[in-house]
Amino acid sequence: MNSWNYTTEPDFILMGLTDSKEVQLVLSVLFLLIYMVTVLGNTGMILIIRLDAQLHTPMYFFLTHLSFLDLSYSTVITPKTLETLITSNRNISFTGCFTQLYVFILLAGTECCILTSMAYDRYVAICNPLHYSVMMSTRLCCALLTASYVIGTMDSSVTVFNMISLNFCNSSAIHHFYCDTSPLLFLSCTDTHGIEIIIFIFAGSTILLSLILVSVSYVRILSTILKITSSAGKQKAFSTCASHLLGVTVFYSTLIFTYLKPSKSYSLGKDQVASVFYTIVIPMLNPLIYSLRNREVKSAVIRIMQKRERFGS
Template identity: 45%
Template sequence: MVWANRSVVTEFTLAGFSDGPDLQDVLLVVFLTMYLINLIGNVGMILLINREPRLHSPMYFFLSHLSLLDVSFSSSVIPKFLLSLLAGSRTISYAGCLTQFYFYVSFGTAESFLLAAMAYDRYVAICNPLRYTLVMSRALCLCLVASCYAAGALNSAVHTGAMLRLSFCASGILDHFYCEGKLLFALSCSDTSINNILMHVFASCIVITTSTATLLSYGRILATVLQTRSPGARHKAFSTCTSHLSVTLLFYGSVAFMYMRPGARRSAKLDKVASLFYTVVTPMLNPFIYSLRNQQVRDALSRVTRECHRHQGGF
């Protein structure tokens, strides 16, 4: 009888950031602009790396997959939010919510592991340059990237499978701009202790493991750079490492803030800000930090631009 009197939730309402109509227009412009920059930058990098033979090396192979994950990660969340701002309807179906949850967890996890793989690639290139082509073989690069995607799919499958056992019969309002896991747990009328444990343990293991591997790699790189006698080479390496580390730590830090702190200390506003960084800001910045500051990428972009102008001139 108790269960019969409960209305089972079949859709959720994403509260977003504000109910004010004026602010909704501002949010639409801001999010659309950032998403378009993300798409243009990352898709452009994928096309450029695949087109230019001089960029067919392990570093750019990883960068192309980072761009692919950035686009996929943002696209699992942002288009739905933009559509809700345009249409004025904030509802998302139960199936749509779980689908969104699955893909953003999968792509986010894969990116965490890929950042660690990229740091290892730079460590081998700078600390063991004579063995670089031998160590970073095509087979190893393919294996590392495949492992990143597999880890993302496995982690996401575990959490989505655990989510399927939950019943949602409370209010269907999610105080977020996408279907965030811990907020879904709060709406459930089932026992979510297993889900919370899985989320905390898996997130902690992934963030600690991948961030430690990344920091160790860059630590060894910096130690090697400090022994370099050339001031120019030292400055260039420091500039590259600090910019890469800043974006990497921004990603890991925001994810850790979201999923590793106690539930009692959670704040809806802070959660939204943290989510904004790793779903929108970091993917938008990555093409500029990792690629466009690189001289080889700029040279390749100049060559492609000149070729396009020549072809247009021929017509």
């Protein structure tokens, strides 16, 4: 046989980021520190929001799930990457590879939708403040959250179920540090044109549609802010969405660069750098962005610490 799939060969080999032992050591320490900050930051964000009643609002409801998603898809990627760097065990089973791909796409697609929901929340808060409590009801928030997970599940199911039957030409070596669509399609000797179109329609439309909706929301927000006469009012309005806007910009810029292009244009160096930033660094940055640039979160931390001191005394 000149090709193989899961029936003839159970393992893939993740080629990783580098063959240099010195660079592997540096990266393993760096990624371990980043992962620890990611776990502490996102777990801390979830706990702060849960413990402080003043943060029980639609915006922080979505932010809780954003932190959960960042923590989850960092965990899907980083531990296996650390294992590859530290132990040089680069094998990953066919099932493990596609499970990693499935969960990662599910989480990333869900995050796109949640960021869109957060943009809508900011639009309502700034453009329709008097109707905010009615428009952003608990029922609507739960519906948006459920729809986000459903869309993420649909994207991952369509992608993986179409890729799982591919044949791979005389090689099981994935030139990447985790199982992703582009390196797997690049590795296949099966005609992937039809599969690429299907993936682009589902996953690509999720990215593009969510980006369009986020952009429309912020155009309306900016238009409303510019109509505010006082500079203090403008600053207050902008501060309510500055953190989310920064998070959206970082997330979508790397997402578009990584995924909205043909698999045959896959570039080992550039795509790996973008993927490291997207899968390992951004999950660490999000809790920092939403806490350091957010007065409400800072105030919540102070209130929680004061409560602990009172109970402790």
